[in-house]
Amino acid sequence: MKLQGKHIVVGITGSIAAYKAATLIRCLIKEGAEVQVVITPAGKEFITPLTLSTLTNKPVVSEFFDRRDGSWHSHVSLGLWADLMLIAPASAATLGKMAHGIADNMLLTTYLSMKAPTWVAPAMDLDMYAHEATQNNLSILQQRGVHIIDAGSGFLASGLEGKGRMAEPEHIAGEVIRYFESGAMPLATPLSKAPLQGKRVLITAGPTYEAIDAVRFIGNHSSGRMGYALASACKAQGAEVTLVSGPTALPDPLGVKTVRVTSALEMLQASEAIFPKSEIAIFSAAVADYRPTTPVEGKMKRETLGQELQIQLTKNPDIAATLGAKKEARQLLVGFALETSPNEEEALRKMRVKGMDMMVLNSLSDQGAGFGGTTNKIALLSATEVVHFPLKSKEEVAQDIVQAIIKRLERV
Numbered sequence: 001m002k003l004q005g006k007h008i009v010v011g012i013t014g015s016i017a018a019y020k021a022a023t024l025i026r027c028l029i030k031e032g033a034e035v036q037v038v039i040t041p042a043g044k045e046f047i048t049p050l051t052l053s054t055l056t057n058k059p060v061v062s063e064f065f066d067r068r069d070g071s072w073h074s075h076v077s078l079g080l081w082a083d084l085m086l087i088a089p090a091s092a093a094t095l096g097k098m099a100h101g102i103a104d105n106m107l108l109t110t111y112l113s114m115k116a117p118t119w120v121a122p123a124m125d126l127d128m129y130a131h132e133a134t135q136n137n138l139s140i141l142q143q144r145g146v147h148i149i150d151a152g153s154g155f156l157a158s159g160l161e162g163k164g165r166m167a168e169p170e171h172i173a174g175e176v177i178r179y180f181e182s183g184a185m186p187l188a189t190p191l192s193k194a195p196l197q198g199k200r201v202l203i204t205a206g207p208t209y210e211a212i213d214a215v216r217f218i219g220n221h222s223s224g225r226m227g228y229a230l231a232s233a234c235k236a237q238g239a240e241v242t243l244v245s246g247p248t249a250l251p252d253p254l255g256v257k258t259v260r261v262t263s264a265l266e267m268l269q270a271s272e273a274i275f276p277k278s279e280i281a282i283f284s285a286a287v288a289d290y291r292p293t294t295p296v297e298g299k300m301k302r303e304t305l306g307q308e309l310q311i312q313l314t315k316n317p318d319i320a321a322t323l324g325a326k327k328e329a330r331q332l333l334v335g336f337a338l339e340t341s342p343n344e345e346e347a348l349r350k351m352r353v354k355g356m357d358m359m360v361l362n363s364l365s366d367q368g369a370g371f372g373g374t375t376n377k378i379a380l381l382s383a384t385e386v387v388h389f390p391l392k393s394k395e396e397v398a399q400d401i402v403q404a405i406i407k408r409l410e411r412v
Helices: 016-030 049-056 075-081 092-100 105-112 128-129 130-145 170-184 225-236 265-276 319-324 344-354 393-412
Strands: 005-012 034-039 084-090 120-122 152-155 163-164 200-205 238-244 256-259 280-283 290-292 313-315 330-339 357-361 377-381 386-388
Touching: 005 075, 005 105, 016 034, 016 049, 016 075, 016 084, 016 170, 034 049, 034 075, 034 163, 034 357, 075 105, 084 092, 084 105, 084 170, 084 319, 092 105, 092 120, 092 130, 120 130, 128 130, 128 163, 130 152, 152 265, 170 265, 170 393, 200 225, 225 280, 225 357, 225 393, 238 265, 265 319, 319 344, 330 393, 344 357, 344 377, 377 393
Parallel strands: 005 034, 005 084, 084 120, 200 238, 200 280, 238 256, 280 330, 330 357
Antiparallel strands: 152 163, 290 313, 357 377, 377 386
16 A cells, blocks of 8 residues: 555545545545544535545544533644645635635644644636635745646536546546656745746657557557656756656646657657757657658558568657757756666766766666556666666656756756
């Protein structure tokens, strides 16, 4: 269980999306978390404390004092107990009170006493969400280090359609898991102090699929997880991240602009549009070296192909090398080299030829490294040193790479 031993305070406010909190709590507990619910008086109009206490096996905290015996619920103790505070849904009223330090209910006093990182998942009607006051309050909270799980778009309780839906519980739970797995910078640290604050980062990730016909393609086993972990790690350090992703089953990283592409040519075109304004570029995508010269329109019929099928291939552009040739002095570029053996000389050659400042080498000969898995084992190369890392989760590897980037920038 990925959240075993973690203490999470789930705050629930007065929003129709409060019903989603039951699913969110169930997802967190299923992964081993211990959950304590704190609910506002308005929140109890949408979901009952009985439901929530049944799910968590804990009494729900709502009032400062227990009306039966006068005992006091300590918001300070909750602030010390928690590893994370997650307010989902977060109404416009609660966001405004959080931004301006108004402590008129148990949830808000708990937030103001919280020592752990705080996340909020806004939920409200589209006009309320778009209102300048709400957006200003979100900006204030973000600058203080509160992590915003952005609202989604869709059909709203008002009958209108637009942005304001609370993120889906499974998505939120997945981000909580990734946060604890990654060992990222504590999100309570103000973004103004983050090492990559103000830096624009381009990351390529995943495979590319090169069409043979309308249903078949040439591809590889890349899951994209390494690039997505890098995107989240850079975002956690304050960067403005754009992720250009080939086909993957992964959800878009929170707070990261994700551009979905399919082929190498599409990835190059998207990257070329972003690269000139980027201070950092990380080329982690597993781009296909070749593509069919002339893809067949429609679907080829097996019955008409015969025993052998010959496909003429054309070399794809090397995206890292193409953009590396356009590198400016202000830019830091990081490439990836996947080899069948730990060939540092080949990785250094690629670094020089492609114009990279750093190269991440991983070898298929290392158990647990390479495509498809959740772990990786890398060597990080520069012109002056080679640093070897043990086998780690890809989220931890991403942290190592980002820390190396930060140190490199500090020396410049």
